Amino acid sequence: MEASADLRGAMERSRDADHIVLKDHAGSGPLTAAILRREVRTLCTIRDIEGALASWMDTFGFDFHAAIVHLTEWFAMYRKIQPFCMTIAFEVIENDPVGAARTVARYLETPYPATFVDTISRRYSKDNVRKLVQDIELGREGVRDIGFSYYSEETFFHRRHVSSSTRRNPQQYFSSEQLRQIAKQFANDRSLLESTKTP
Numbered sequence: 001m002e003a004s005a006d007l008r009g010a011m012e013r014s015r016d017a018d019h020i021v022l023k024d025h026a027g028s029g030p031l032t033a034a035i036l037r038r039e040v041r042t043l044c045t046i047r048d049i050e051g052a053l054a055s056w057m058d059t060f061g062f063d064f065h066a067a068i069v070h071l072t073e074w075f076a077m078y079r080k081i082q083p084f085c086m087t088i089a090f091e092v093i094e095n096d097p098v099g100a101a102r103t104v105a106r107y108l109e110t111p112y113p114a115t116f117v118d119t120i121s122r123r124y125s126k127d128n129v130r131k132l133v134q135d136i137e138l139g140r141e142g143v144r145d146i147g148f149s150y151y152s153e154e155t156f157f158h159r160r161h162v163s164s165s166t167r168r169n170p171q172q173y174f175s176s177e178q179l180r181q182i183a184k185q186f187a188n189d190r191s192l193l194e195s196t197k198t199p
Contacts, residue, residue, distance in 0.1 A: 036084060042081060043108075075189045100121070136152050136158070
């Protein structure tokens with residue numbers, strides 16, 4: 001695994017791999033172009049808007065305004081690529097991780113047996129990931145510091161990537177004014193999420 005802003009370079013360096021996985025939150029120009037040309041299979045995970053904002057703030061330490069900006073940029077990317085990708089809701093992954101993993105495996109046409117897919121889905125359940133990220137500390141071998149966060153170079157999990165096994169209550173996390181701002185700013189995006197959820 002590697003962190004790189006150079007999509008083509010990363011693909012060139014992966015020529016001997018059976019497959020490669022590219023992860024992006026912002027939709028770089030080259031990656032978006034590859035998606036629109038159907039050169040890559042694309043999977044997007046979505047979640048409720050308040051939960052996404054709270055996650056950005058908890059995991060990466062962004063303030064409310066910065067989280068709003070990042071999510072606005074994400075939706076700009078998602079609107080472009082949505083017709084070309086499979087979308088799976090966070091609730092599906094959380095409530096039925098085995099079923100979600102099987103759905104993804106079918107979409108990607110992986111050659112792995114169902115038993116392997118099931119094992120992976122259980123290994124990286126929400127509770128197990130929460131335990132794994134507790135060991136991610138600055139200064140440890142295999143942990144990369146990127147300034148606003150740090151992550152495991154083996155799994156790409158960030159510190160506090162899963163901070164709790166229970167869901168955040170938006171009414172407790174955000175002020176009434178912030179909730180009104182979220183509702184107003186992301187009204188159209190909320191409708192888009194509802195229309196693209198994979199059952």
